Amino acid sequence: MCPLISLNNCTVTRNGSRLVGPVSLTIERGKHLALIGANGSGKTTLLRLLRGEFPPDGGGIRLYDFGEGEQSSALGLRHRIGLVSAELQEYYTLHAPRTSGRSIILAGFFDTPLLYSTPSPEQEAQADAIINTLGIHDLADADLGTLSTGQMRKLVIARALAPRPDVLLLDESMEGLDAASREEVRSLLDKAGNISTLVCAAHRIGDVPETIKQTVVIEGGTVVVSGSRQHIVDHLGERRMELMACDLPDRQLRDTYDFLLRLRHCSVVVGGTRILHDINWTVLPGENWLVLGANGAGKSTLLKLITSEVAPYADDDDGIGTVERLGGLTVDEARPRIGVVSPALQINYARELAWEVTALETVLSGYRGSVGMLDQPTDEELEGARKWLKHVGLDHLSERPLRRLSYGQQRRVFLARAMAPAPALLLLDEPMTGLDAASRGVLLGLLQQLAESGVPIIMVTHHAEDRIPAINRVMTIENGRQAFVGTLEEYEKSASH
Structure with missing residues (x-):
């Protein structure tokens, strides 16, 4: 079976700085993958490369095959690759505070941030199914500007899941969620694994759904180790972070107050x-x-x-x-x-x-x-x-x-x-x-x-x-x-x- 997405010796360079690569990676149907790495390691850029938002530099090869033959461009395939990201959530907070939750879920069918087209009855029904699965009827009816960070995250996840994509890319999907919400999202993503192939980027392996067995560690935009979850846990446990040895900057004395x-x-x-x-x-x-x-x-x-x-x-x-x-x-x-x-x-x-x-x-x-x-x-x-x-x-x-x-x-x-x-x-x-x-x-x-x-x-x-x-x-x-x-x-x- 051909991989859904394959990267062969791909790099991404922006403003003279190499952000990713060289990296070779395959996403196979049903074989979920976790990308673990620290802040700035290149996880988000790698997800954007997989989705087709960034092209690889010359010399690298990226191929897609969703059953209609191989192609190197993501043109016409964006509905097959869903994305959950903090940037999209921030966009809604900035630009759409009076938009309803249901509206942005429906916009996911068109890969547009807001709903500019009339959804079909089938799309309406599919959105209802996701809303029911997540139990977010109250969020779907609410304006985005009234929602908390965690509530917004649930809507963005629902938006990505509504079109039933072949591949679902998750960029720090658990960040900003309380313990109860994390469990709800983990449960949902376990179910989503029966529909989509999951690629989950995180800096905490504990934030990766149990359904994902294969893990790679990203450092400096490249894969440094790969294997099972336990193998990665053992690897990360052996690593030591070099802490800063400098003293805390001097603190100027402030006035004292009877109450704060x-x-x-x-x-x-x-x-x-x-x-x-x-x-x-x-x-x-x-x-x-x-x-x-x-x-x-x-x-x-x-x-x-x-x-x-x-x-x-x-x-x-x-x-x-x-x-x-x-x-x-x-x-x-x-x-x-x-x-x-x-x-x-x-x-x-x-x-x-x-x-x-x-x-x-x-x-x-x-x-x-x-x-x-x-x-x-x-x-x-x-x-x-x-x-x-x-x-x-x-x-x-x-x-x-x-x-x-x-x-x-x-x-x-x-x-x-x-x-x-x-x-x-x-x-x-x-x-x-x-x-x-x-x-x-x-x-x-x-x-x-x-x-x-x-x-x-x-x-x-x-x-x-x-x-x-x-x-x-x-x-x-x-x-x-x-x-x-x-x-x-x-x-x-x-x-x-």
């Missing part, structure tokens, strides 16, 4: 839907908080409330809620003293600056709490920004535009941006999303150092294992309401019962 945050009777309504219900929460000096909750629980909206991206809703019973920051500073006074890492911030950069700013400029903007550079940085700020880029392992990419960095590398740049100004409070919204295991380990270590140096941290996540040892307070949110607020010890006792 004080929220009273805060509710938030977005698009007519109440996202948060009567939140009462005080954060004091010396406290480091872990905020836990499933996708769509309201965690990210809580951080937007703190950063004044959304305002409290005027509740009939409690009036308008209040948000006080850093002992009562105004929003403008508090903004440059609160470091933020969030998917929303990355999206703002994409929307307003089209990713043309460099990694160094992005970190420097953290000193002003702005999107992009507002004025010339001082020599001290330049030195601090470069130190933090070095700490997140990206000093060699300081002059590279954000658009030329991988998603995981972009996230590390935004972590450096938040850390550089020595914030009085650090807000982290799923900070480890998009990072491979080695990068997560380094960044968790840096966050622990920050906490030990006196920077209060609020970490929002659905990965409880991503918490740092300095966490001593926990709040859980369920359906927009506080389900638990207390010490870590109290939380662990309640969770064990």
Whole structure:
């Protein structure tokens, strides 16, 4: 049987830099494949090469054969090769907040981001079948702008599955999903393996569905080892990451505050839907908080409330809620003293600056709490920004535009941006999303150092294992309401019962 897709000695070069190759790879029907590699290893570029979005450089051979004979171009085959990617999800967040979930699922039949054609009755029925399988009727009826990252991911997966492609390419498909959602998606992909041949790119082998038995490791755009899952686990277990030996950059002393945050009777309504219900929460000096909750629980909206991206809703019973920051500073006074890492911030950069700013400029903007550079940085700020880029392992990419960095590398740049100004409070919204295991380990270590140096941290996540040892307070949110607020010890006792 001929391979569905074959690569023979293929390379991909862009702007004078080789991104992939030389690589030889075959995708055979029913033989699912996992691509494991760190951020920037070339996984995403390899998927785009497989799908036909990038041509191979001269000398390489790429062939497709879906039963109608071999061809070297993907022209006319895009409906046979589905794709799930963070970039597509970001497109919807940026450009289609008022589009319905069902509409983008149907757009998958036409390989267009939005629905420009009238679907046939058969396509409508096929979309309904996927919606039923995933159990996402509520998401299909909702506007995209009201959905969480995890909810959006489910829709993008549904969109890719709806046309029943021969090959389904998955680029970090589990990132941004809570434990329950990951299990749902794994179960779905196990079923999808009976329909499509899966090619799953990930930096955590645990994110690869069990249906996938064959695995290759990608480093520097080439295959360095291949074999069974267990063989790869053994290989990765023997590897050691060279940690950065430099000291944590000096932290300027900040003013002390009687309280860091004080929220009273805060509710938030977005698009007519109440996202948060009567939140009462005080954060004091010396406290480091872990905020836990499933996708769509309201965690990210809580951080937007703190950063004044959304305002409290005027509740009939409690009036308008209040948000006080850093002992009562105004929003403008508090903004440059609160470091933020969030998917929303990355999206703002994409929307307003089209990713043309460099990694160094992005970190420097953290000193002003702005999107992009507002004025010339001082020599001290330049030195601090470069130190933090070095700490997140990206000093060699300081002059590279954000658009030329991988998603995981972009996230590390935004972590450096938040850390550089020595914030009085650090807000982290799923900070480890998009990072491979080695990068997560380094960044968790840096966050622990920050906490030990006196920077209060609020970490929002659905990965409880991503918490740092300095966490001593926990709040859980369920359906927009506080389900638990207390010490870590109290939380662990309640969770064990």
